[in-house]
Amino acid sequence: MEIGTMLEDSLSYAKDAVWEKWVRWILLIICSIIFPLIIGYSMEIYRGKKPAPELENWGKLFIDGLKLFVAAIIYMLPVIIVVLVFGGFALISALATAPSPNYIVMHPEQFIPQFGIFLAGLFVALILAIIIGLIATIGFVRMARTESFMEAFNFSAILAQIGKIGWVNYIIALIVVGVVSFIFIAIINIIPIIGWLLSLILQAPLTVFNARYVTLIYDSAG
Secondary structure (H helix, E strand, O other): OOHHHHHHHHHHHHHHHHOOOHHHHHHHHHHHHOHHHHHHHHHHHHOOOOOOOOOOOHHHHHHHHHHHHHHHHHHHHHHHHHHHHHHHHHHHHHHHHOOOHHHHHHOHHHHHHHHHHHHHHHHHHHHHHHHHHHHHHHHHHHHHHHOOHHHHHOHHHHHHHHHHHOHHHHHHHHHHHHHHHHHHHHHHHOOOOOHHHHHHHHHHHHHHHHHHHHHHHHHOOO
């Protein structure tokens, strides 16, 4: 499926999910605040339901949301470890050479090597996060489709799915939706006074839009 078609489909899907369905929209706003619920609702969308599913089985939505949240944390553990290792090494090195912790604050120019180590760690963590994100995105949809937590980490099946989609197509598709979402959020947040309120109101349809788009990417493998 073409990226333009996926964007159009996802926008229509998100619009139909909330437009003139004010009760569902309000409930989705509440779900966005109680975040496991909105994550669980995304899982329902990942299952390929069309039109957007009704809000029901609240217990399942909450549990599904917690499962995806835990899976995301597990996926991000390598990134966290890299940051802690590089950051910890830089901090210990700085403390070992400084007369006191205040000395580091007063003379930061003397600890450029340590700062360099920390920045290198952040760069490695960023690259690792991007790679993990590519795998995790498909893993989350797979977990939703199979109703199995462990399938989120079935790397052979995940890589096979991405291979069917096409790595280049997959990466470009994610970049496009990332840019679109970033621009949308940025425009809302720069609106004075009511920007935060609009952000709260529109967070739910944006989540639905992104979940539908990822679902279409997954299904584009055939």
